[in-house]
Amino acid sequence: MSDGSRIWYLDEADVAPTIAKLNKLNERARSHGLEGRYTCRLGDVTRQPVYLDGGYDAEAPLDPYAKPDHYKVTQELIVEGVAPKIAGWSFLATLSWDGGVLVTRTVPGFDGRIDPDSVQDQWCDHCRTRRERYDTYLVQAQDGERKQVGSACIKDFLGHAFQPSWVASHGSELDDMEQSFGQRVTEEATVDSVLAWAASLTASHGWVSRDKAEIEYRESSSSVLRGLLFGRSKADREGRQELQPADDHKATAARVRDWARTADVSDSEYLANVQHLAESEYVRPRNAGILGSAVASYHREMNAQAEREARPVSQWAGQPKDKLELDVTVRGDTAIDGDWGVTHLYTLVSDDGNVFKWFSSRNLELAPDQHIRIKGTVKRHEEYREVRQTLLTRCKIAEPQPEPNAQPELEAAS
C-alpha cells in the first residue's frame, strides 16, 4: 500500500502549511496506533520566467530577445511513505440506504453475504456515532471481523491519501456535506414502473450489464433504464415512445416482483439487494438498474427451472482428466468480471441431457441454443442447485467453427 513518492511544486507560502498538515497526519496516525508514516524533504527551487505581455503563454515572450518581467519561484517538496492505516483491513462494500432501502455494492469477486441486521443506517462502528450520511462502508479484517464505518473513519482503515494543504482530501467532512446537498432533489419511481420499463427494454434489446457494455462500447441497460424513468434528453423521450410498456410487460413486471420478494437470497448478495428493492414501494435513480436487472435474472431463473424439470437426468460425465468429445447446446453465457479480466462461463447441455460448465478466458460469442461439438477435459464434478454438472477445461470447439475474429494469443498477452 505504498503511495510511492510524489513531487509537488509548491508556492513558497504553501510549503510550511503543507508540512504542518503532513506532521498532523503522522501525529494522528501515532495517537490512533495506525501503521504507516509520511516523510518529506525539500527539493530544488525552480525559477520560471514570466513575461507579463507575452500573449497567451505568460512563460514565452512575444519578442524572442525580451527579458522576463519577473520569475515564478516554486519549491519542490518530495513526499514519500505509506498512507497511515490500521493494518490488515480491506474494503468490502459500500452500503447505501436510499429511501430507507439497504443496497450493497460489493467488491468484484465477493461471494459471501452481508447480514442486514449487522449494519444500520448512518452508523459508524469506529467512532460510534450516528451522523447524517448517505453511504457508509464495510471493511473486513484478515480474521473476518467486519466493521461498518463512515467516510471520515474509513481513511484509518484504508489509508489516508495525503494531499498538499490547498487540496481538499477525499472523503472529508466537507465533502460529505456537499454530497448531501447535491442529493436534496429526490426523484423516485414506483417498483412496478421500474420493472415494467425494464421488462419492455429487456424484451426489445436484452439486458446489457455494465461489464458487457464496457467491453462492447455500448450503453448499459441500467443507464438506458434510468434515462427512460428519469431522463429529459431527446434520446430519453424517443426511448419512452419506442418502449412504452404494454400489458404483457406489466404482467411480466408483476411476476418478477413476486418472484423477487420470495426468492431464496441466502447465497446471493445480489438477489438480497433485488429483494430489498422489490419489497419497497419506491426506488431512487441509482438503484433502478439493480432492480431492473431482475427481469433478466428472472428469465434466466425460469429457464434454469424449466431445464431442471425437463432434465432431471443430468449425470456427471467421465472422470477428472478424461478427454471428452460432446455434442452440446449452448444454454447460457455469463460474463464474470474478476481479478484477471472478464471470464465467460458457458453452460452447455449435451444431447443426452447432461449439464456441462466451461470457464473461457475469451468471449467465443456463442449464441443461446447454438448446437456445437466440443472437445474438452473433465476438471471435476459439481452439484449446483441439485443439478449434477461436469466442469470442463481446455475446451476446443470442433464444429461448427466460430468466426475467426478472435486472436487468443494477442488477447492473452494484453
Ligand SMILES: [Zn+2]
Ligand atoms: Zn466514524
